[in-house]
Amino acid sequence: MVTPPPTTLDGQALYTQYCNGCHGTAKQGKTATAIQGAIDANIGGMGSLSTLTAAQVAAIATTTAPVVTPPTPACGSCHAIPPATGKHTYHRTRATCASCHGTGYSTTTVNAATHANGVKNLATNIGWNATNRTCANSCHGTKSWGL
Ligand code: HEC
Ligand code: HEC
Ligand code: HEC
Structure with a gap:
Protein backbone atom coordinates (compact mmCIF):
# COMPACT_ATOMS: atom_id res chain seq x y z
CA MET A 1 0.00 0.00 0.00
CA VAL A 2 1.51 3.30 -1.09
CA THR A 3 0.60 6.32 1.00
CA PRO A 4 -0.49 9.16 -1.32
CA PRO A 5 1.70 12.27 -0.96
CA PRO A 6 0.13 14.95 1.20
CA THR A 7 -1.75 17.46 -0.94
CA THR A 8 -1.01 21.15 -0.45
CA LEU A 9 -4.08 23.30 -0.87
CA ASP A 10 -3.62 26.40 -3.05
CA GLY A 11 -5.48 29.08 -1.09
CA GLN A 12 -5.29 31.65 -3.88
CA ALA A 13 -6.70 29.21 -6.44
CA LEU A 14 -9.53 28.27 -4.07
CA TYR A 15 -10.27 31.94 -3.44
CA THR A 16 -10.40 32.66 -7.17
CA GLN A 17 -12.73 29.71 -7.69
CA TYR A 18 -15.14 30.30 -4.80
CA CYS A 19 -14.94 33.93 -3.73
CA ASN A 20 -13.67 36.17 -6.50
CA GLY A 21 -16.95 36.20 -8.41
CA CYS A 22 -18.86 37.92 -5.61
CA HIS A 23 -16.06 39.77 -3.80
CA GLY A 24 -13.26 40.52 -6.23
CA THR A 25 -10.12 40.59 -4.05
CA ALA A 26 -11.92 42.30 -1.13
CA LYS A 27 -12.12 39.28 1.20
CA GLN A 28 -8.62 37.94 0.64
CA GLY A 29 -6.84 37.44 3.96
CA LYS A 30 -10.04 37.31 6.05
CA THR A 31 -9.68 34.95 9.00
CA ALA A 32 -11.00 31.41 8.79
CA THR A 33 -13.35 32.28 11.68
CA ALA A 34 -14.85 35.20 9.75
CA ILE A 35 -15.20 33.15 6.56
CA GLN A 36 -16.76 30.15 8.32
CA GLY A 37 -19.02 32.49 10.29
CA ALA A 38 -20.28 34.11 7.07
CA ILE A 39 -20.90 30.66 5.57
CA ASP A 40 -22.71 29.40 8.68
CA ALA A 41 -24.88 32.54 8.81
CA ASN A 42 -25.59 32.25 5.07
CA ILE A 43 -24.58 35.88 4.59
CA GLY A 44 -25.27 36.94 0.99
CA GLY A 45 -26.03 33.36 0.02
CA MET A 46 -22.66 32.07 1.23
CA GLY A 47 -24.35 29.06 2.81
CA SER A 48 -23.83 27.29 -0.51
CA LEU A 49 -20.13 27.16 0.38
CA SER A 50 -20.75 24.89 3.39
CA THR A 51 -19.20 22.05 1.37
CA LEU A 52 -15.78 23.66 1.82
CA THR A 53 -13.67 21.71 4.32
CA ALA A 54 -12.03 23.34 7.32
CA ALA A 55 -8.68 22.85 5.56
CA GLN A 56 -9.94 24.63 2.43
CA VAL A 57 -11.29 27.55 4.48
CA ALA A 58 -7.97 27.73 6.35
CA ALA A 59 -6.10 27.81 3.03
CA ILE A 60 -8.35 30.60 1.71
CA ALA A 61 -7.58 32.59 4.88
CA THR A 62 -3.85 32.55 3.97
CA THR A 63 -4.42 34.74 0.91
CA THR A 64 -2.98 38.24 0.99
CA ALA A 65 -5.38 41.01 2.03
CA PRO A 66 -5.71 43.74 -0.63
CA VAL A 67 -3.80 46.97 -0.05
CA VAL A 68 -6.30 49.76 0.45
CA THR A 69 -4.97 53.15 -0.67
C1 HEC B 1 -22.81 34.47 -3.81
C2 HEC B 1 -21.91 35.57 -3.53
C3 HEC B 1 -20.82 35.31 -2.49
C4 HEC B 1 -19.82 34.37 -2.53
C5 HEC B 1 -19.59 33.28 -3.59
C6 HEC B 1 -18.99 34.60 -1.38
N1 HEC B 1 -19.48 35.63 -0.64
FE1 HEC B 1 -18.71 36.34 1.09
N2 HEC B 1 -20.29 37.61 1.29
C7 HEC B 1 -21.24 37.86 0.31
C8 HEC B 1 -22.04 39.00 0.70
C9 HEC B 1 -23.17 39.63 -0.11
C10 HEC B 1 -21.57 39.39 1.98
C11 HEC B 1 -22.08 40.54 2.84
C12 HEC B 1 -21.55 41.89 2.33
C13 HEC B 1 -20.04 42.05 2.51
O1 HEC B 1 -19.52 41.89 3.62
O2 HEC B 1 -19.36 42.30 1.50
C14 HEC B 1 -20.48 38.48 2.31
C15 HEC B 1 -19.76 38.53 3.50
C16 HEC B 1 -18.56 37.87 3.72
C17 HEC B 1 -17.78 37.97 4.94
C18 HEC B 1 -18.21 38.68 6.22
C19 HEC B 1 -17.89 40.15 6.22
C20 HEC B 1 -16.41 40.41 6.44
O3 HEC B 1 -15.81 41.09 5.58
O4 HEC B 1 -15.83 39.93 7.45
C21 HEC B 1 -16.63 37.25 4.73
C22 HEC B 1 -15.47 37.05 5.69
C23 HEC B 1 -16.72 36.69 3.39
N3 HEC B 1 -17.90 37.08 2.81
C24 HEC B 1 -15.73 35.93 2.78
C25 HEC B 1 -15.95 35.17 1.65
C26 HEC B 1 -15.01 34.19 1.14
C27 HEC B 1 -13.60 33.97 1.67
C28 HEC B 1 -15.61 33.58 0.08
C29 HEC B 1 -15.10 32.39 -0.73
C30 HEC B 1 -14.89 31.19 0.07
C31 HEC B 1 -16.91 34.21 -0.10
N4 HEC B 1 -17.08 35.17 0.86
C32 HEC B 1 -17.82 33.88 -1.08
C33 HEC B 1 -21.37 37.18 -0.87
C34 HEC B 1 -20.61 36.11 -1.29
C1 HEC C 1 -2.99 66.42 3.03
C2 HEC C 1 -2.91 67.89 3.12
C3 HEC C 1 -2.69 68.62 1.81
C4 HEC C 1 -3.45 68.56 0.66
C5 HEC C 1 -4.69 67.72 0.39
C6 HEC C 1 -2.85 69.49 -0.27
N1 HEC C 1 -1.76 70.10 0.30
FE1 HEC C 1 -0.56 71.51 -0.58
N2 HEC C 1 0.65 71.54 1.10
C7 HEC C 1 0.41 70.82 2.26
C8 HEC C 1 1.44 71.15 3.23
C9 HEC C 1 1.57 70.58 4.64
C10 HEC C 1 2.27 72.12 2.62
C11 HEC C 1 3.46 72.85 3.28
C12 HEC C 1 4.80 72.58 2.62
C13 HEC C 1 5.20 71.11 2.61
O1 HEC C 1 5.07 70.41 3.65
O2 HEC C 1 5.66 70.64 1.54
C14 HEC C 1 1.75 72.31 1.27
C15 HEC C 1 2.32 73.17 0.32
C16 HEC C 1 1.79 73.46 -0.92
C17 HEC C 1 2.36 74.38 -1.88
C18 HEC C 1 3.67 75.15 -1.70
C19 HEC C 1 4.84 74.35 -2.26
C20 HEC C 1 5.42 73.32 -1.29
O3 HEC C 1 5.26 72.10 -1.51
O4 HEC C 1 6.04 73.72 -0.29
C21 HEC C 1 1.54 74.41 -2.98
C22 HEC C 1 1.72 75.26 -4.23
C23 HEC C 1 0.46 73.48 -2.70
N3 HEC C 1 0.63 72.93 -1.45
C24 HEC C 1 -0.58 73.21 -3.59
C25 HEC C 1 -1.54 72.20 -3.39
C26 HEC C 1 -2.49 71.77 -4.41
C27 HEC C 1 -2.59 72.37 -5.80
C28 HEC C 1 -3.22 70.75 -3.85
C29 HEC C 1 -4.26 69.85 -4.53
C30 HEC C 1 -3.73 69.09 -5.68
C31 HEC C 1 -2.76 70.58 -2.47
N4 HEC C 1 -1.73 71.46 -2.25
C32 HEC C 1 -3.30 69.70 -1.57
C33 HEC C 1 -0.62 69.94 2.48
C34 HEC C 1 -1.61 69.58 1.57
C1 HEC D 1 4.79 85.55 -5.13
C2 HEC D 1 5.27 84.24 -4.77
C3 HEC D 1 4.24 83.17 -4.41
C4 HEC D 1 3.17 82.77 -5.18
C5 HEC D 1 2.70 83.28 -6.52
C6 HEC D 1 2.57 81.67 -4.43
N1 HEC D 1 3.24 81.46 -3.25
FE1 HEC D 1 2.76 80.13 -1.81
N2 HEC D 1 4.27 80.84 -0.61
C7 HEC D 1 5.14 81.85 -0.99
C8 HEC D 1 6.01 82.17 0.14
C9 HEC D 1 7.12 83.20 0.14
C10 HEC D 1 5.61 81.30 1.20
C11 HEC D 1 6.17 81.25 2.62
C12 HEC D 1 7.25 80.22 2.73
C13 HEC D 1 7.74 80.06 4.16
O1 HEC D 1 7.08 80.53 5.10
O2 HEC D 1 8.82 79.45 4.33
C14 HEC D 1 4.52 80.46 0.67
C15 HEC D 1 3.89 79.47 1.39
C16 HEC D 1 2.89 78.66 0.88
C17 HEC D 1 2.27 77.58 1.57
C18 HEC D 1 2.62 77.08 2.97
C19 HEC D 1 1.64 77.62 3.98
C20 HEC D 1 1.92 79.07 4.29
O3 HEC D 1 0.96 79.85 4.29
O4 HEC D 1 3.09 79.41 4.58
C21 HEC D 1 1.32 77.03 0.76
C22 HEC D 1 0.37 75.90 1.07
C23 HEC D 1 1.35 77.79 -0.47
N3 HEC D 1 2.33 78.76 -0.37
C24 HEC D 1 0.53 77.54 -1.56
C25 HEC D 1 0.47 78.31 -2.70
C26 HEC D 1 -0.46 78.10 -3.81
C27 HEC D 1 -1.51 76.99 -3.85
C28 HEC D 1 -0.18 79.06 -4.75
C29 HEC D 1 -0.88 79.29 -6.09
C30 HEC D 1 -2.33 79.55 -6.00
C31 HEC D 1 0.90 79.86 -4.22
N4 HEC D 1 1.28 79.38 -2.99
C32 HEC D 1 1.47 80.97 -4.88
C33 HEC D 1 5.20 82.49 -2.20
C34 HEC D 1 4.27 82.36 -3.21
Missing part, protein backbone atom coordinates in the same frame (compact mmCIF):
# COMPACT_ATOMS: atom_id res chain seq x y z
CA PRO A 70 -6.84 55.95 1.11
CA PRO A 71 -8.16 58.59 -1.31
CA THR A 72 -6.12 61.78 -1.54
CA PRO A 73 -7.95 64.69 0.11
CA ALA A 74 -8.95 67.47 -2.29
CA CYS A 75 -6.97 70.69 -2.79
CA GLY A 76 -8.18 73.23 -0.28
CA SER A 77 -8.84 70.71 2.51
CA CYS A 78 -5.43 71.27 4.17
CA HIS A 79 -4.66 74.84 3.09
CA ALA A 80 -6.55 77.35 0.98
CA ILE A 81 -5.58 77.79 -2.70
CA PRO A 82 -3.79 80.16 -2.32
CA PRO A 83 -3.36 80.38 1.47
CA ALA A 84 -4.53 83.54 3.23
CA THR A 85 -0.98 83.98 4.61
CA GLY A 86 1.70 86.47 3.59
CA LYS A 87 1.31 88.19 0.20
CA HIS A 88 -0.57 85.34 -1.47
CA THR A 89 -3.68 87.41 -2.10
CA TYR A 90 -1.61 90.25 -3.51
CA HIS A 91 0.11 87.91 -5.99
CA ARG A 92 -3.06 86.10 -7.03
CA THR A 93 -3.32 87.86 -10.40
CA ARG A 94 0.41 88.59 -10.81
CA ALA A 95 2.06 85.19 -10.51
CA THR A 96 1.17 81.51 -10.70
CA CYS A 97 1.91 78.99 -7.96
CA ALA A 98 4.74 77.67 -10.17
CA SER A 99 6.37 81.13 -10.40
CA CYS A 100 7.23 80.97 -6.72
CA HIS A 101 6.93 77.29 -5.73
CA GLY A 102 8.52 75.76 -8.81
CA THR A 103 7.64 73.40 -11.64
CA GLY A 104 4.65 71.14 -11.14
CA TYR A 105 2.67 73.46 -8.87
CA SER A 106 -0.59 75.07 -9.97
CA THR A 107 -4.00 75.62 -8.36
CA THR A 108 -4.85 71.97 -9.17
CA THR A 109 -1.50 70.13 -9.38
CA VAL A 110 1.56 69.62 -7.19
CA ASN A 111 5.11 68.34 -7.52
CA ALA A 112 4.54 65.02 -5.73
CA ALA A 113 8.26 64.70 -4.90
CA THR A 114 8.34 67.87 -2.77
CA HIS A 115 4.71 68.58 -1.81
CA ALA A 116 3.58 68.15 1.81
CA ASN A 117 7.01 66.83 2.84
CA GLY A 118 7.51 69.28 5.70
CA VAL A 119 9.49 71.78 3.59
CA LYS A 120 7.87 74.88 2.05
CA ASN A 121 9.41 74.73 -1.41
CA LEU A 122 10.28 78.00 -3.14
CA ALA A 123 11.94 78.60 -6.51
CA THR A 124 15.40 80.19 -6.18
CA ASN A 125 14.61 82.97 -8.69
CA ILE A 126 12.25 84.75 -6.26
CA GLY A 127 15.19 85.46 -3.95
CA TRP A 128 13.51 84.18 -0.79
CA ASN A 129 15.32 85.06 2.46
CA ALA A 130 13.91 82.69 5.05
CA THR A 131 15.45 84.55 7.99
CA ASN A 132 14.00 87.96 7.12
CA ARG A 133 10.95 86.51 5.29
CA THR A 134 11.58 88.74 2.28
CA CYS A 135 11.75 88.32 -1.50
CA ALA A 136 14.08 90.23 -3.87
CA ASN A 137 13.98 89.47 -7.58
CA SER A 138 13.63 90.78 -11.15
CA CYS A 139 10.10 92.06 -10.36
CA HIS A 140 11.05 94.20 -7.36
CA GLY A 141 13.73 94.91 -4.77
CA THR A 142 13.50 93.56 -1.23
CA LYS A 143 9.86 93.23 -0.12
CA SER A 144 8.52 91.73 3.06
CA TRP A 145 6.32 88.62 2.69
CA GLY A 146 4.95 89.04 6.20
CA LEU A 147 3.59 86.04 8.03
Whole structure:
Protein backbone atom coordinates (compact mmCIF):
# COMPACT_ATOMS: atom_id res chain seq x y z
CA MET A 1 0.00 0.00 0.00
CA VAL A 2 1.51 3.30 -1.09
CA THR A 3 0.60 6.32 1.00
CA PRO A 4 -0.49 9.16 -1.32
CA PRO A 5 1.70 12.27 -0.96
CA PRO A 6 0.13 14.95 1.20
CA THR A 7 -1.75 17.46 -0.94
CA THR A 8 -1.01 21.15 -0.45
CA LEU A 9 -4.08 23.30 -0.87
CA ASP A 10 -3.62 26.40 -3.05
CA GLY A 11 -5.48 29.08 -1.09
CA GLN A 12 -5.29 31.65 -3.88
CA ALA A 13 -6.70 29.21 -6.44
CA LEU A 14 -9.53 28.27 -4.07
CA TYR A 15 -10.27 31.94 -3.44
CA THR A 16 -10.40 32.66 -7.17
CA GLN A 17 -12.73 29.71 -7.69
CA TYR A 18 -15.14 30.30 -4.80
CA CYS A 19 -14.94 33.93 -3.73
CA ASN A 20 -13.67 36.17 -6.50
CA GLY A 21 -16.95 36.20 -8.41
CA CYS A 22 -18.86 37.92 -5.61
CA HIS A 23 -16.06 39.77 -3.80
CA GLY A 24 -13.26 40.52 -6.23
CA THR A 25 -10.12 40.59 -4.05
CA ALA A 26 -11.92 42.30 -1.13
CA LYS A 27 -12.12 39.28 1.20
CA GLN A 28 -8.62 37.94 0.64
CA GLY A 29 -6.84 37.44 3.96
CA LYS A 30 -10.04 37.31 6.05
CA THR A 31 -9.68 34.95 9.00
CA ALA A 32 -11.00 31.41 8.79
CA THR A 33 -13.35 32.28 11.68
CA ALA A 34 -14.85 35.20 9.75
CA ILE A 35 -15.20 33.15 6.56
CA GLN A 36 -16.76 30.15 8.32
CA GLY A 37 -19.02 32.49 10.29
CA ALA A 38 -20.28 34.11 7.07
CA ILE A 39 -20.90 30.66 5.57
CA ASP A 40 -22.71 29.40 8.68
CA ALA A 41 -24.88 32.54 8.81
CA ASN A 42 -25.59 32.25 5.07
CA ILE A 43 -24.58 35.88 4.59
CA GLY A 44 -25.27 36.94 0.99
CA GLY A 45 -26.03 33.36 0.02
CA MET A 46 -22.66 32.07 1.23
CA GLY A 47 -24.35 29.06 2.81
CA SER A 48 -23.83 27.29 -0.51
CA LEU A 49 -20.13 27.16 0.38
CA SER A 50 -20.75 24.89 3.39
CA THR A 51 -19.20 22.05 1.37
CA LEU A 52 -15.78 23.66 1.82
CA THR A 53 -13.67 21.71 4.32
CA ALA A 54 -12.03 23.34 7.32
CA ALA A 55 -8.68 22.85 5.56
CA GLN A 56 -9.94 24.63 2.43
CA VAL A 57 -11.29 27.55 4.48
CA ALA A 58 -7.97 27.73 6.35
CA ALA A 59 -6.10 27.81 3.03
CA ILE A 60 -8.35 30.60 1.71
CA ALA A 61 -7.58 32.59 4.88
CA THR A 62 -3.85 32.55 3.97
CA THR A 63 -4.42 34.74 0.91
CA THR A 64 -2.98 38.24 0.99
CA ALA A 65 -5.38 41.01 2.03
CA PRO A 66 -5.71 43.74 -0.63
CA VAL A 67 -3.80 46.97 -0.05
CA VAL A 68 -6.30 49.76 0.45
CA THR A 69 -4.97 53.15 -0.67
CA PRO A 70 -6.84 55.95 1.11
CA PRO A 71 -8.16 58.59 -1.31
CA THR A 72 -6.12 61.78 -1.54
CA PRO A 73 -7.95 64.69 0.11
CA ALA A 74 -8.95 67.47 -2.29
CA CYS A 75 -6.97 70.69 -2.79
CA GLY A 76 -8.18 73.23 -0.28
CA SER A 77 -8.84 70.71 2.51
CA CYS A 78 -5.43 71.27 4.17
CA HIS A 79 -4.66 74.84 3.09
CA ALA A 80 -6.55 77.35 0.98
CA ILE A 81 -5.58 77.79 -2.70
CA PRO A 82 -3.79 80.16 -2.32
CA PRO A 83 -3.36 80.38 1.47
CA ALA A 84 -4.53 83.54 3.23
CA THR A 85 -0.98 83.98 4.61
CA GLY A 86 1.70 86.47 3.59
CA LYS A 87 1.31 88.19 0.20
CA HIS A 88 -0.57 85.34 -1.47
CA THR A 89 -3.68 87.41 -2.10
CA TYR A 90 -1.61 90.25 -3.51
CA HIS A 91 0.11 87.91 -5.99
CA ARG A 92 -3.06 86.10 -7.03
CA THR A 93 -3.32 87.86 -10.40
CA ARG A 94 0.41 88.59 -10.81
CA ALA A 95 2.06 85.19 -10.51
CA THR A 96 1.17 81.51 -10.70
CA CYS A 97 1.91 78.99 -7.96
CA ALA A 98 4.74 77.67 -10.17
CA SER A 99 6.37 81.13 -10.40
CA CYS A 100 7.23 80.97 -6.72
CA HIS A 101 6.93 77.29 -5.73
CA GLY A 102 8.52 75.76 -8.81
CA THR A 103 7.64 73.40 -11.64
CA GLY A 104 4.65 71.14 -11.14
CA TYR A 105 2.67 73.46 -8.87
CA SER A 106 -0.59 75.07 -9.97
CA THR A 107 -4.00 75.62 -8.36
CA THR A 108 -4.85 71.97 -9.17
CA THR A 109 -1.50 70.13 -9.38
CA VAL A 110 1.56 69.62 -7.19
CA ASN A 111 5.11 68.34 -7.52
CA ALA A 112 4.54 65.02 -5.73
CA ALA A 113 8.26 64.70 -4.90
CA THR A 114 8.34 67.87 -2.77
CA HIS A 115 4.71 68.58 -1.81
CA ALA A 116 3.58 68.15 1.81
CA ASN A 117 7.01 66.83 2.84
CA GLY A 118 7.51 69.28 5.70
CA VAL A 119 9.49 71.78 3.59
CA LYS A 120 7.87 74.88 2.05
CA ASN A 121 9.41 74.73 -1.41
CA LEU A 122 10.28 78.00 -3.14
CA ALA A 123 11.94 78.60 -6.51
CA THR A 124 15.40 80.19 -6.18
CA ASN A 125 14.61 82.97 -8.69
CA ILE A 126 12.25 84.75 -6.26
CA GLY A 127 15.19 85.46 -3.95
CA TRP A 128 13.51 84.18 -0.79
CA ASN A 129 15.32 85.06 2.46
CA ALA A 130 13.91 82.69 5.05
CA THR A 131 15.45 84.55 7.99
CA ASN A 132 14.00 87.96 7.12
CA ARG A 133 10.95 86.51 5.29
CA THR A 134 11.58 88.74 2.28
CA CYS A 135 11.75 88.32 -1.50
CA ALA A 136 14.08 90.23 -3.87
CA ASN A 137 13.98 89.47 -7.58
CA SER A 138 13.63 90.78 -11.15
CA CYS A 139 10.10 92.06 -10.36
CA HIS A 140 11.05 94.20 -7.36
CA GLY A 141 13.73 94.91 -4.77
CA THR A 142 13.50 93.56 -1.23
CA LYS A 143 9.86 93.23 -0.12
CA SER A 144 8.52 91.73 3.06
CA TRP A 145 6.32 88.62 2.69
CA GLY A 146 4.95 89.04 6.20
CA LEU A 147 3.59 86.04 8.03
C1 HEC B 1 -22.81 34.47 -3.81
C2 HEC B 1 -21.91 35.57 -3.53
C3 HEC B 1 -20.82 35.31 -2.49
C4 HEC B 1 -19.82 34.37 -2.53
C5 HEC B 1 -19.59 33.28 -3.59
C6 HEC B 1 -18.99 34.60 -1.38
N1 HEC B 1 -19.48 35.63 -0.64
FE1 HEC B 1 -18.71 36.34 1.09
N2 HEC B 1 -20.29 37.61 1.29
C7 HEC B 1 -21.24 37.86 0.31
C8 HEC B 1 -22.04 39.00 0.70
C9 HEC B 1 -23.17 39.63 -0.11
C10 HEC B 1 -21.57 39.39 1.98
C11 HEC B 1 -22.08 40.54 2.84
C12 HEC B 1 -21.55 41.89 2.33
C13 HEC B 1 -20.04 42.05 2.51
O1 HEC B 1 -19.52 41.89 3.62
O2 HEC B 1 -19.36 42.30 1.50
C14 HEC B 1 -20.48 38.48 2.31
C15 HEC B 1 -19.76 38.53 3.50
C16 HEC B 1 -18.56 37.87 3.72
C17 HEC B 1 -17.78 37.97 4.94
C18 HEC B 1 -18.21 38.68 6.22
C19 HEC B 1 -17.89 40.15 6.22
C20 HEC B 1 -16.41 40.41 6.44
O3 HEC B 1 -15.81 41.09 5.58
O4 HEC B 1 -15.83 39.93 7.45
C21 HEC B 1 -16.63 37.25 4.73
C22 HEC B 1 -15.47 37.05 5.69
C23 HEC B 1 -16.72 36.69 3.39
N3 HEC B 1 -17.90 37.08 2.81
C24 HEC B 1 -15.73 35.93 2.78
C25 HEC B 1 -15.95 35.17 1.65
C26 HEC B 1 -15.01 34.19 1.14
C27 HEC B 1 -13.60 33.97 1.67
C28 HEC B 1 -15.61 33.58 0.08
C29 HEC B 1 -15.10 32.39 -0.73
C30 HEC B 1 -14.89 31.19 0.07
C31 HEC B 1 -16.91 34.21 -0.10
N4 HEC B 1 -17.08 35.17 0.86
C32 HEC B 1 -17.82 33.88 -1.08
C33 HEC B 1 -21.37 37.18 -0.87
C34 HEC B 1 -20.61 36.11 -1.29
C1 HEC C 1 4.79 85.55 -5.13
C2 HEC C 1 5.27 84.24 -4.77
C3 HEC C 1 4.24 83.17 -4.41
C4 HEC C 1 3.17 82.77 -5.18
C5 HEC C 1 2.70 83.28 -6.52
C6 HEC C 1 2.57 81.67 -4.43
N1 HEC C 1 3.24 81.46 -3.25
FE1 HEC C 1 2.76 80.13 -1.81
N2 HEC C 1 4.27 80.84 -0.61
C7 HEC C 1 5.14 81.85 -0.99
C8 HEC C 1 6.01 82.17 0.14
C9 HEC C 1 7.12 83.20 0.14
C10 HEC C 1 5.61 81.30 1.20
C11 HEC C 1 6.17 81.25 2.62
C12 HEC C 1 7.25 80.22 2.73
C13 HEC C 1 7.74 80.06 4.16
O1 HEC C 1 7.08 80.53 5.10
O2 HEC C 1 8.82 79.45 4.33
C14 HEC C 1 4.52 80.46 0.67
C15 HEC C 1 3.89 79.47 1.39
C16 HEC C 1 2.89 78.66 0.88
C17 HEC C 1 2.27 77.58 1.57
C18 HEC C 1 2.62 77.08 2.97
C19 HEC C 1 1.64 77.62 3.98
C20 HEC C 1 1.92 79.07 4.29
O3 HEC C 1 0.96 79.85 4.29
O4 HEC C 1 3.09 79.41 4.58
C21 HEC C 1 1.32 77.03 0.76
C22 HEC C 1 0.37 75.90 1.07
C23 HEC C 1 1.35 77.79 -0.47
N3 HEC C 1 2.33 78.76 -0.37
C24 HEC C 1 0.53 77.54 -1.56
C25 HEC C 1 0.47 78.31 -2.70
C26 HEC C 1 -0.46 78.10 -3.81
C27 HEC C 1 -1.51 76.99 -3.85
C28 HEC C 1 -0.18 79.06 -4.75
C29 HEC C 1 -0.88 79.29 -6.09
C30 HEC C 1 -2.33 79.55 -6.00
C31 HEC C 1 0.90 79.86 -4.22
N4 HEC C 1 1.28 79.38 -2.99
C32 HEC C 1 1.47 80.97 -4.88
C33 HEC C 1 5.20 82.49 -2.20
C34 HEC C 1 4.27 82.36 -3.21
C1 HEC D 1 -2.99 66.42 3.03
C2 HEC D 1 -2.91 67.89 3.12
C3 HEC D 1 -2.69 68.62 1.81
C4 HEC D 1 -3.45 68.56 0.66
C5 HEC D 1 -4.69 67.72 0.39
C6 HEC D 1 -2.85 69.49 -0.27
N1 HEC D 1 -1.76 70.10 0.30
FE1 HEC D 1 -0.56 71.51 -0.58
N2 HEC D 1 0.65 71.54 1.10
C7 HEC D 1 0.41 70.82 2.26
C8 HEC D 1 1.44 71.15 3.23
C9 HEC D 1 1.57 70.58 4.64
C10 HEC D 1 2.27 72.12 2.62
C11 HEC D 1 3.46 72.85 3.28
C12 HEC D 1 4.80 72.58 2.62
C13 HEC D 1 5.20 71.11 2.61
O1 HEC D 1 5.07 70.41 3.65
O2 HEC D 1 5.66 70.64 1.54
C14 HEC D 1 1.75 72.31 1.27
C15 HEC D 1 2.32 73.17 0.32
C16 HEC D 1 1.79 73.46 -0.92
C17 HEC D 1 2.36 74.38 -1.88
C18 HEC D 1 3.67 75.15 -1.70
C19 HEC D 1 4.84 74.35 -2.26
C20 HEC D 1 5.42 73.32 -1.29
O3 HEC D 1 5.26 72.10 -1.51
O4 HEC D 1 6.04 73.72 -0.29
C21 HEC D 1 1.54 74.41 -2.98
C22 HEC D 1 1.72 75.26 -4.23
C23 HEC D 1 0.46 73.48 -2.70
N3 HEC D 1 0.63 72.93 -1.45
C24 HEC D 1 -0.58 73.21 -3.59
C25 HEC D 1 -1.54 72.20 -3.39
C26 HEC D 1 -2.49 71.77 -4.41
C27 HEC D 1 -2.59 72.37 -5.80
C28 HEC D 1 -3.22 70.75 -3.85
C29 HEC D 1 -4.26 69.85 -4.53
C30 HEC D 1 -3.73 69.09 -5.68
C31 HEC D 1 -2.76 70.58 -2.47
N4 HEC D 1 -1.73 71.46 -2.25
C32 HEC D 1 -3.30 69.70 -1.57
C33 HEC D 1 -0.62 69.94 2.48
C34 HEC D 1 -1.61 69.58 1.57
